[in-house]
Amino acid sequence: MEGREAVVTIADLGEFGLIAAVTALLPAGDAQIVGIGDDAAVIRAPDGRVVATTDLLVEGRHFRRDWSSPLDIGRKAAAQNLADVAAMGARPTALLVGLAAPGDLPVDWARDVVRGLAEESGQAGASVAGGDVSGADVVMLAITALGDLAGRDPVLRSGARPGDRLAVTGTLGSSAAGLALLAGGLADGAGGAGGLAASADLAGLVAAHQRPRPPYTAGPQASAAGATSMIDISDGLLQDLGHLAAGSGVAIDIQSGLLAASAHVRAGALRAAAAALGVPDWLAWVLVGGEDHALAATFPRDTALPSGWTPIGAVSAGSGVHVDGQARGDQSGGWDHFRP
Amino acid sequence: MEGREAVVTIADLGEFGLIAAVTALLPAGDAQIVGIGDDAAVIRAPDGRVVATTDLLVEGRHFRRDWSSPLDIGRKAAAQNLADVAAMGARPTALLVGLAAPGDLPVDWARDVVRGLAEESGQAGASVAGGDVSGADVVMLAITALGDLAGRDPVLRSGARPGDRLAVTGTLGSSAAGLALLAGGLADGAGGAGGLAASADLAGLVAAHQRPRPPYTAGPQASAAGATSMIDISDGLLQDLGHLAAGSGVAIDIQSGLLAASAHVRAGALRAAAAALGVPDWLAWVLVGGEDHALAATFPRDTALPSGWTPIGAVSAGSGVHVDGQARGDQSGGWDHFRP
Numbered sequence: 001m002e003g004r005e006a007v008v009t010i011a012d013l014g015e016f017g018l019i020a021a022v023t024a025l026l027p028a029g030d031a032q033i034v035g036i037g038d039d040a041a042v043i044r045a046p047d048g049r050v051v052a053t054t055d056l057l058v059e060g061r062h063f064r065r066d067w068s069s070p071l072d073i074g075r076k077a078a079a080q081n082l083a084d085v086a087a088m089g090a091r092p093t094a095l096l097v098g099l100a101a102p103g104d105l106p107v108d109w110a111r112d113v114v115r116g117l118a119e120e121s122g123q124a125g126a127s128v129a130g131g132d133v134s135g136a137d138v139v140m141l142a143i144t145a146l147g148d149l150a151g152r153d154p155v156l157r158s159g160a161r162p163g164d165r166l167a168v169t170g171t172l173g174s175s176a177a178g179l180a181l182l183a184g185g186l187a188d189g190a191g192g193a194g195g196l197a198a199s200a201d202l203a204g205l206v207a208a209h210q211r212p213r214p215p216y217t218a219g220p221q222a223s224a225a226g227a228t229s230m231i232d233i234s235d236g237l238l239q240d241l242g243h244l245a246a247g248s249g250v251a252i253d254i255q256s257g258l259l260a261a262s263a264h265v266r267a268g269a270l271r272a273a274a275a276a277l278g279v280p281d282w283l284a285w286v287l288v289g290g291e292d293h294a295l296a297a298t299f300p301r302d303t304a305l306p307s308g309w310t311p312i313g314a315v316s317a318g319s320g321v322h323v324d325g326q327a328r329g330d331q332s333g334g335w336d337h338f339r340p
Numbered sequence: 341m342e343g344r345e346a347v348v349t350i351a352d353l354g355e356f357g358l359i360a361a362v363t364a365l366l367p368a369g370d371a372q373i374v375g376i377g378d379d380a381a382v383i384r385a386p387d388g389r390v391v392a393t394t395d396l397l398v399e400g401r402h403f404r405r406d407w408s409s410p411l412d413i414g415r416k417a418a419a420q421n422l423a424d425v426a427a428m429g430a431r432p433t434a435l436l437v438g439l440a441a442p443g444d445l446p447v448d449w450a451r452d453v454v455r456g457l458a459e460e461s462g463q464a465g466a467s468v469a470g471g472d473v474s475g476a477d478v479v480m481l482a483i484t485a486l487g488d489l490a491g492r493d494p495v496l497r498s499g500a501r502p503g504d505r506l507a508v509t510g511t512l513g514s515s516a517a518g519l520a521l522l523a524g525g526l527a528d529g530a531g532g533a534g535g536l537a538a539s540a541d542l543a544g545l546v547a548a549h550q551r552p553r554p555p556y557t558a559g560p561q562a563s564a565a566g567a568t569s570m571i572d573i574s575d576g577l578l579q580d581l582g583h584l585a586a587g588s589g590v591a592i593d594i595q596s597g598l599l600a601a602s603a604h605v606r607a608g609a610l611r612a613a614a615a616a617l618g619v620p621d622w623l624a625w626v627l628v629g630g631e632d633h634a635l636a637a638t639f640p641r642d643t644a645l646p647s648g649w650t651p652i653g654a655v656s657a658g659s660g661v662h663v664d665g666q667a668r669g670d671q672s673g674g675w676d677h678f679r680p
Contacts, residue, residue, distance in 0.1 A: 033389060034494055037587070039427040039572050040393035040487070042494045045385035049373060052392075053380035054484055056438040056474040087379040098396040098438075098482045134396040142438045142482030144394055147380070154374055154382045232379050247377070 010110055010133075011103030018133055021107060022114040029127025031093035031148070041130035043094045043146055050093075051147035051154065053084040059138040067182050070109045072210040073141070074116020076291075080234060081145035082124040083214035083293035087232035089155040089223025090147035092124040092216065097131035098142030105139065113141070124216040152223050155297070157247035160229040164298035166252060166313040167305050169222075170215040171208060172237060172264050176289020177273040177282070178209030184277050201269035202276065214293035221306040222297045230297040236288040238328050241296060241321045248298075251318030253325070259286060262310040264294060287323065350450055350473075351443030358473055361447060362454040369467025371433035371488070381470035383434045383486055390433075391487035391494065393424040399478040407522050410449045412550040413481070414456020416631075420574060421485035422464040423554035423633035427572035429495040429563025430487035432466035432556065438482035440474040453481070464556040492563045495637065497587035500569040504638035506592060506653040507645050509562075510555040511548060512577060512604050516629020517613045517622070518549030524617050541609035542616065554633035561646040562637045570637040576628040578668050581636060581661045588638075591658030593665070599626060602650040604634060627663065 010018045023036045034042035043050075055077070057063060063073045078095055085092045097117055101110065118128050126145070181187040187206045214232070222230055229248055233240045237254075245252045260267055265286050274282035298315050299305060321328050350358050363376045374382035383390075395417070397403060403413045418435055425432045437457055441450065458468050466485070521527040527546045554572070562570055569588055573580045577594075585592045600607055605626050614622035638655050639645060661668050 034428075034496065038494075038497050039424040039570075040391045040430075040485075040494075042428065042489070043390050043392055044388070045390040046388055048384070048386055048388060050383050050385040050390040050486065051380045052383055052434070052436055052470060052484070052486060054436040054438050054470060054482065055472045056440050056476075056480075056482055058440055058474050058476045061475050084379040088374075088382065090380075094392070096392055096394040096484055098394050100396050100398055100480065130392060130394060132395045134398050135401050136396075136398045136480070137477065140396075140440070140476070140480060142394065142396055144392070144436055144484040145380075146390065146392060149382070154378075154380075156374065157378050230379075 008107045009103060010101060010105050010107055013107055015133055018107070018110060022111060025111060025114050026118050026128045029094060029129065032127050032129045035129045036131060041094065041096065043129055045148060047149045047151055049149055051085050051088045051090040051149060052144060053081055054142065054144040055081050057141040059140065068210050070112035071116040074113040075120040075211055077141045077143050078117045078120035079212050079214050079293055081143045082120065082126065082216060083232045085145045085147035086214065086216045086219030087230050087295055088147065089152055089219050089230065090149045091220055092126035092145055092147045094126050094129040094146045095121045096144040097128055099131065100134040100136035100140040102137055103135060150220065155223045155227050155230040157229055157231055157244045160244060160248035160250050160298040160315045162250055162315055162317045163301050164228055164315040165301055165311050166254065166296065166298055166315060167309040167311045168264050168294055168296045169218045169309045170264060170294030171213065171292045172233065172294050173270055173286035173289050173292070174205050174208035174266055175212055175291040176285040177270050178205035178207070180277055180279065181206055181273055182209065186276055199272065201272050204266065205269050205273055208292060212291060212293050215295060215308065218295055218306065218308055222295070222309065225299065225306045226303050227297040227299055230295060233290065233292065233294040233296055235290045237296065238287050238321050244296070245319060245321055251316045252313065252321045253316055254313040254321065254323045256283065256324050259312045262312060264310060348447045349443060350441060350445050350447055353447055355473055358447070358450060362451060365451060365454050366458050366468045369434060369469065372467050372469045375469050376471060381434065381436065383469055385488060387489045387491055389489055391425050391428045391430040391489060392484060393421055394482065394484040395421050397481040399480065408550050410452035411456040414453040415460040415551055417481045417483050418457045418460035419552050419554050420633055421483045422460065422466065422556060423572045425485045425487035426554065426556045426559030427570050427635055428487065429492055429559050429570065430489045431560055432464040432485055432487045434466050434469040434486045435461045436484040437468055437471035439471065440476035440480040442477055443475060445479065490560065495563045495567050495570040497569055497571055497584045500584060500588035500590050500638040500655045502590055502655055502657045503641050504568055504655040505641055505651050506594065506636065506638055506655060507649040507651045508604055508634055508636045509558045509649045510604060510634030511553065511632045512573065512634050513610055513626035513629050513632070514545050514548035514606055515552055515631040516625040517610050518545035518547070520617055520619070521546055521613055522549065526616055539612065541612050544606065545609050545613055548632060552631060552633050555635060555648065558635055558648055562635070562649065565639065565646045566643050567637040567639055570635060573630065573632065573634040573636055575630045577636065578627050578661050584636070585659060585661055591656045592653065592661045593656055594653040594661065594663045596623065596664050599652045602652060604650060
C-alpha cells in the first residue's frame with residue numbers, strides 16, 4: 001500500500017494466529033493450573049466452591065471504539081466481572097474471555113483489549129486463563145470471572161435485616177458524569193485534552209468512566225467483618241439497592257446528606273460537570289448512575305465497619321428504597337439493554 | 341394487530357422480565373449452591389480445582405435460525421462446552437450463559453434456547469447457574485462450562501507418548517455431512533421432512549448436525565482408565581489431532597480402515613449422503629468435519645480401553661498427523677472463524 005502503513009488485521013493472522021498473539025501477553029496467575037491451549041482451563045478452588053459470573057459487552061451498546069481506547073475497554077470489561085466476584089465476598093482467581101470481532105479489526109486493537117483484561121485481572125489478583133475468538137460484525141466481549149470464598153459464606157443480596165447499617169465503598173456517580181461529558185461533546189475519547197474536560201476535575205470523571213476502579217479487596221473484607229448482604233453497584237445505586245431490598249424483604253433508607261458528603265462522591269467535580277452541561281441535579285448521577293462498580297453492603301448495627309466503608313443509611317422493615325424518607329423504589333433510572 | 345397474533349418480543353419484556361422468564365425454566369443442579377439472581381453464582385468444586393471453558397456462538401457464523409430450531413441451538417451451544425469439560429476428564433457441574441439478541445426477538449425463541457441449554461446441561465449432569473442478557477443486532481450466545489475432576493489429574497493435549505494407542509468415542513463425520521445436506525438444499529431446518537433427507541439415513545445426519553450427542557461420561561471414564569492425552573473433536577479429526585500431536589511432541593498415525601469400520605462412523609449414511617450430493621470422498625467428512633464432539637484419546641499400549649472406545653491408530657516418535665502412513669498435517673480442512 002503506497003503512502004500508508006499496512007495495518008495487520010485479525011483476518012490476516014487467522015484464528016490460531018490471533019490466539020497465539022494474545023496468549024503471549026498473558027502471565028499465568030497464582031490460581032492457574034492449566035491455562036490457554038487445552039480444551040479447558042483448570043483453576044484452583046481451594047475453598048471447595050467456586051464463585052462464577054459472566055457479562056456480555058457489545059460495541060455500540062456497552063462501549064464505543066471512538067470514546068474508549070482498547071486498553072480501557074479491556075480493563076472495564078474485566079473490572080465489571082471481577083467486581084461481581086468481590087461483591088460475593090470472594091477473591092477473584094481467573095477470567096475467561098470470549099472475543100468476537102470483524103475480520104478487519106487491527107491486531108493491535110485486539111492485543112490492547114487483551115492487555116487491558118490482563119492488567120485489570122492482575123489488579124484484582126486474577127489472571128486470564130482461557131478464552132475463545134470468533135468472527136462477528138461488531139466487537140463483542142464475553143467475560144466470565146471466577147473467585148474463591150476462602151472458607152467464608154458468600155454474601156448474598158438476601159441477607160439484609162431491619163436494624164442493619166447500610167454502607168458503601170468505592171466511587172459513586174463519577175462514571176455517569178464522565179459519560180455525560182463524553183455524550184455532550186465536552187470531552188473526547190483521548191481523555192478530554194481538547195475540551196472543557198481538560199480541567200482536572202472533569203478529566204477525572206471521564207477517566208472514571210473509561211477506567212473504573214472497583215474496590216476489589218473491600219468485598220472479602222466486608223465479608224470477614226460480618227456483612228449481612230452485599231451488591232455491586234453497576235446499574236445505579238437506587239436500582240441495585242432495590243434488588244437488595246427485594247431480595248432481603250426489607251426497606252433501604254439512604255440519607256442523601258451522608259452520601260453526598262462521603263469520600264465516595266466527588267461532589268466538587270460532579271457540581272462542575274453539572275454546571276458545564278446545564279444539568280440541574282448532580283446528585284442524580286450518584287443515585288442512578290452505574291458503572292463505577294462501587295460496593296454497597298449491610299452490616300449488623302454493632303459491627304465496626306471495615307476501613308474504607310462509609311455508612312449512608314439503614315435497613316428497616318418494609319420494602320423499597322427511600323431517600324431521606326421519600327420512596328424511590330422505581331427503576332426508571334436504571335439501564336435496560338433492550339430499550340436503549 | 342388485526343388478522344395476526346401479536347408476538348411478544350424480548351423488548352416487550354425488558355431485561356429483567358426476560359431474565360425472570362428464562363430463570364423460571366431452570367432447575368437447580370446438584371452442584372449449584374447459589375444460582376441466578378445474585379452478583380454471581382456459587383458452584384461446588386469438591387476437588388479443590390475447577391475446570392472452565394468458554395465459547396462464543398454468533399448467528400450467521402455458528403448457527404442459522406432458519407436451519408436450526410432454538411431448542412437445538414441451545415442444546416448445541418451447551419454441548420460443545422460440556423464436551424470440552426469432558427475432554428479434560430472432568431464431570432460438568434454448571435453452565436453460565438450470555439445471551440445477546442435484537443429487541444424484536446420473540447420471547448418464545450429465547451425461552452426455547454434456554455430450554456435447550458437446560459436440557460443438554462441436564463444430560464451432562466450440570467445446570468444453568470448464571471448468565472447475562474444484552475441487546476445486539478444478531479443473536480449471540482456466550483457459554484461457559486465448569487466441571488469437577490473428582491481427584492484425578494486433568495487429561496491434557498500434551499501427554500501422548502510414542503507407543504500409545506489412539507482411540508475415539510462418540511460420532512465422527514455425521515454433523516459435517518448433515519450440514520452439507522442442509523447447505524446443498526437436500527434437507528430443511530425442520531429435519532428434512534420434505535427433501536431427500538426424508539430417508540432415515542440422511543435425516544439422521546441432519547439430526548446429528550442439529551443435535552450433537554457428545555459422549556460426556558466417556559471423558560471421565562478415559563481419565564480413570566489412564567488416558568495419557570485427550571481432546572474434543574470440534575474442528576475436525578485431523579486438525580484436532582494435529583493440536584494433540586503438536587502439544588505432545590509426537591506423531592499420530594490413523595489407520596483409515598479401522599476408522600471407517602468403527603461404530604463411530606455411520607458409513608452407510610455417509611455414503612448415501614455423498615452419492616446424493618455428488619461428493620467424491622465421504623471419508624473426508626470423518627477426517628475434517630467437526631461439531632460432532634467426539635472424543636479422541638491416547639492410552640498406554642497395555643491399557644484396556646474403556647467400554648465405547650475404539651482403537652483407530654497409534655502414537656509414534658515424530659510430528660504431525662498421518663493417515664495410513666501419509667502425512668496429513670495441514671489444517672486446511674479446519675475452520676477459521678475469520679476466513680469464512
